[in-house]
Amino acid sequence: MLRASRKQELKERIFTQSIKLFKEKGFDNVTVEEITQACGIAKGTFYNYFPRKEAVLLHLAVSQLESVHESIQHNKxxxxLKQQLLHLFSNLFHQYAEQPDMVRLVVSEMMRADMFISAEMRIIEKFRQALTSHLEEAKDKGQLAKQAASEDIAAVLTGIYFNSLMIWLSAGTDALQIETLFQRHFDIVWEGIRSRGAVKQ
Structure with a gap:
């Protein structure tokens, strides 16, 4: 367990140092060698954690996906159900608030480069699938009506989450204000679920 913890700590350190360099010099102007020098590690160590420089940017999205799975398990x-879902999304928005410059840089770079589109779409699809599975489990527990369309609900929730992210990126609004906006949109979706005969909460 300790070994795994140390590995994760090193991966986060590589990620943090990389983002710092990207912010200072621009993503395209930073080499893997500069990253490894800043971290005090060998190139081989870098490649053990990230197959290429671009993979560093995907680490944030992968971490958010892991956070979603952890939140689902922790609150299941x-x-x-409504509070479970709001807690899940709140955890993601708090990451914006804790490190806003880092999140803006990573997402902006990923949107700029075509090479990230397919990888990001796969992560978004896994995000949607995780929500769908959670909603299906909620049906089994009687927290959501059987006739509710889990895939459609998950797709809409995913859409309003990423819409909130885009608003936050473009407007420079405080992350907690964006969370409030998300919750308003979420409430509209929730009322729609209830209107189709879902279990009231």
Whole structure:
């Protein structure tokens, strides 16, 4: 366990140092050698964690996906499905608030480069699938009506989350204000679920 923890710490250090260099010099102007020098590691060590420089940018999205799975597991026994979902998304928005410059840089770079589109779309699809599975489990527990379309609900929730992210990026708005906007949109979706006969919470 300790070994795994140290590996994760080193991966996060490489990520943090890389982002710092990207911010200072621009993504295209930073080499893997500069990253390894800043981290005090060999190139081989870098490649053990990231197959190429571009993979560093994907680390944020992968981390958010892991956070979604952790939140689902941590809160799955809560009787209120709405609160489970809001807690899940709140955790993601708090990452914006904790490191706004880092999140803006990573997302902006990924949007700028075509090479990231397919990888990012795969992560978004996994995000949607995780929500769909969670909603299906909620049906089994009686927290959501059987006739509710889990895939459609997950797709809409994913859409309003990423819409909130784009607004935050373009407007420079405070992350907590964006979370409030997301919650307003979420409430509209939730009312739609209830209107189709879902379990009231």
């Amino acid at each position: 026994n809560m009787p209120d």
